Amino acid sequence: MxxxxxxxxxxxxxxxxxxxxxxxxxxVFIFRLxxxxxxxxxxxxxxxxxxECNVKQPGCENVCFDHFFxxxxxxxxxxxxxxxxxxxxxxxxxxxxxxxxxxxxxxxxYKSPGEIDGGLLCxxxxxxxxxxxxxxxxxxxxxxxxxxxxxPRLVKCDVRPCPSTVDCYISKPTExxxxxxxxxxxxxxxxxxxxxxxxxxxxxxxxxxxxxxYVKKHQ
Amino acid sequence: MDWGALHTILGGVNKHSTSIGKIxxxxxxxxxxxxxxxxxEKVWGDExxxxxxxxxxxxxxxxxxDHFFxxxxxxxxxxxxxxxxxxxLLVAMHVAYRRHEKKRxxxxxxxxxxxxxxxxIRKQRFRxxxxxxxTYTSSIFFRLVFEAVFMxxxxxxxxxxxxxxxxxxxxxxxxxxxxxxxxRPTEKTVFTxxxxxxxxxxxxxxxxxxxxxxxxxxxxRSKKAGNPKHHPNHENKEETKQNEMNELIxxxxxxxxxxxxx
Numbered sequence: 001m002x003x004x005x006x007x008x009x010x011x012x013x014x015x016x017x018x019x020x021x022x023x024x025x026x027x028v029f030i031f032r033l034x035x036x037x038x039x040x041x042x043x044x045x046x047x048x049x050x051x052e053c054n055v056k057q058p059g060c061e062n063v064c065f066d067h068f069f070x071x072x073x074x075x076x077x078x079x080x081x082x083x084x085x086x087x088x089x090x091x092x093x094x095x096x097x098x099x100x101x102x103x104x105x106x107x108x109x110y111k112s113p114g115e116i117d118g119g120l121l122c123x124x125x126x127x128x129x130x131x132x133x134x135x136x137x138x139x140x141x142x143x144x145x146x147x148x149x150x151x152p153r154l155v156k157c158d159v160r161p162c163p164s165t166v167d168c169y170i171s172k173p174t175e176x177x178x179x180x181x182x183x184x185x186x187x188x189x190x191x192x193x194x195x196x197x198x199x200x201x202x203x204x205x206x207x208x209x210x211x212x213x214y215v216k217k218h219q
Numbered sequence: 220m221d222w223g224a225l226h227t228i229l230g231g232v233n234k235h236s237t238s239i240g241k242i243x244x245x246x247x248x249x250x251x252x253x254x255x256x257x258x259x260e261k262v263w264g265d266e267x268x269x270x271x272x273x274x275x276x277x278x279x280x281x282x283x284x285d286h287f288f289x290x291x292x293x294x295x296x297x298x299x300x301x302x303x304x305x306x307x308l309l310v311a312m313h314v315a316y317r318r319h320e321k322k323r324x325x326x327x328x329x330x331x332x333x334x335x336x337x338x339x340i341r342k343q344r345f346r347x348x349x350x351x352x353x354t355y356t357s358s359i360f361f362r363l364v365f366e367a368v369f370m371x372x373x374x375x376x377x378x379x380x381x382x383x384x385x386x387x388x389x390x391x392x393x394x395x396x397x398x399x400x401x402x403r404p405t406e407k408t409v410f411t412x413x414x415x416x417x418x419x420x421x422x423x424x425x426x427x428x429x430x431x432x433x434x435x436x437x438x439x440r441s442k443k444a445g446n447p448k449h450h451p452n453h454e455n456k457e458e459t460k461q462n463e464m465n466e467l468i469x470x471x472x473x474x475x476x477x478x479x480x481x
Contacts, residue, residue: 007224019316026308029224030301037221039297042260050267054277054392153282154392167392169278171267174289 003037006085013088016095016124020197024190031186032081040179043172044074050171057163064157064168070145073176077183080138084190087127087134094123125201132194135187142180149184151176222252225304232307234344235314235351239428243421247304250417255296259410262403263293269402276394283388283399289376292407296414299369303421306358306365313354314345347432348439356432363425370418373411380415382407 010025017025047069053061098120142149151173158165170176226248233244266288272280321343347355373380382404389396401407 022312026312029228030305030308034221034225034301035298038301039294043291043294046267050281052277052281153285154278167278169281169392171281172285172288172291174285175291175294178290179294 003033006033006082009092010085010088012092016091016120018197018201020193020200024193024197027186027190027193028081028085032183032190035179035182035186036077036081040074040077040183043175043179044072047072047074047171051168052171053157053162053166053168055162055166057161060157060159060162060166061168063159064155064162064166067157067159068155068168068170073142073146073151073180076138076142076145080134080187083134083138084131087130090123090127090130091120094120121201121205125198128194128198128201132191132198135191135194139184139187142184149177149180151180222256225252225301228311229304229307232311232314235310235347235355237347237428237431239424239431243424243428244307246417246421246424247300251296251414251421252300254410254413254417255293255300259293259296259414262406262410263291266291266402270399271402272388272393272397272399274393274397276392276397279388279390279393279397280399282390283386283393283397286388286390287386287399292373292377292411295369295373295376299365299418302365302369303362306361309358309361310351310355313351317345317351318343352432352436356429359425359429359432363422363429366418366422366425370415370422373415380408380411382411 007029010028014022014025048065051061051065053064055061151170153170153173155168155170156165157168229244229248233241236244267284270280270284272283274280345351382401384401384404386399386401387396388399
């Protein structure tokens with residue numbers, strides 16, 4: 001069980017997405033998932049070992065590390081990736097439910113499978129709203145937990161059992177900051193894609209609805 | 220999810236590339252991605268652990284390492300490879316869009332569509348003409364830009380491509396100017412030079428491919444400019460497109476004069 005599962009899930013969703021949805025899947029795969037696995041994980045790999053405090057007091061380093069990193073950047077990043085990809089499951093379940101019903105009744109109950117209409121459209125729109133919501137929540141969490149997206153070189157720590165205010169040094173702060181900004185940029189891009197897909201779908205189907213009603217009126 | 224997934228994604232693009240494009244893809248996978256994963260990652264694996272400064276001052280090593288390596292070589296390369304591979308996706312998306320349109324035509328039972336079944340549409344190889352030419356050329360252009368930007372970033376950040384053995388550091392909290400020693404500097408220099416060399420080869424391949432595509436485009440244009448003068452029935456744009464499509468269709472197609480039916 002690893003990131004391959006997420007990759008398979010997203011590939012499955014691709015079939016029922018719009019064009020913008022497919023671009024979103026490509027961005028998530030390449031600029032988020034691949035960068036996370038191939039690049040970012042290694043930066044944060046030894047963060048605890050390389051976190052150094054100017055003190056010999058046993059336990060002080062552990063306590064300070066825990067104080068400044070309640071949840072590590074890299075774990076938050078992984079959680080964000082998982083939560084943001086999960087709403088797509090709603091669409092997959094709905095399609096599976098439809099196919100099951102069709103099999104059960106042994107007849108075609110819905111229009112062509114590629115078409116997003118009616119109930120499936122609602123599910124798709126809800127999944128888009130949830131995806132955007134999760135992105136914003138995680139970005140806000142990052143901002144609140146770490147006072148912006150900066151990673152300082154030096155943090156001052158005075159938590160017990162540290163005897164006084166000690167200097168603690170974070171490893172690779174610049175590299176971590178660069179990748180945090182990268183994460184924020186890709187998150188922002190995904191939010192923009194989701195919002196445009198939402199607007200596009202709402203606009204398209206409102207026009208369709210309006211035209212149907214207009215044609216009915218004049219018949 | 221790893222480099223193998225990128226290989227799967229880009230492998231599909233291979234079918235619709237020119238020969239130079241196929242060579243570029245091979246060079247990318249064998250001499251860059253594979254070398255990165257199999258060798259380079261191990262050389263840079265212990266870089267901070269074995270970065271040693273001649274001081275006992277806690278924190279000095281961390282700060283000096285961060286000062287000299289704002290972003291590690293290995294991370295820059297990985298980003299470069301990801302960014303350089305991404306424009307090929309534009310081509311993959313365009314091809315997928317065309318296939319989707321042809322499938323839709325086929326399902327509608329359109330008279331114009333000449334495919335016998337969906338498998339044929341899936342297996343079909345599109346020629347690099349029309350809008351696909353523009354997409355393909357832009358993707359090569361972006362590839363060149365990304366390669367150049369990353370090579371410049373390397374040169375700018377590390378003052379050339381050599382990894383020194385010794386660096387002098389006086390960032391706070393180091394008490395004075397301390398000597399810091401990089402681990403495996405010669406091996407890192409060798410790999411850096413190798414990666415830069417392969418990057419340059421990829422740039423040359425991209426430039427060659429761009430020239431080839433431009434030459435083909437201008438030749439085709441001059442041929443077309445020559446043709447209408449000799450043709451009694453002046454073809455309009457749509458019929459020319461239809462004729463191009465007909466050229467793509469296999470020999471089993473029965474009706475070959477559709478373009479002239481009107």
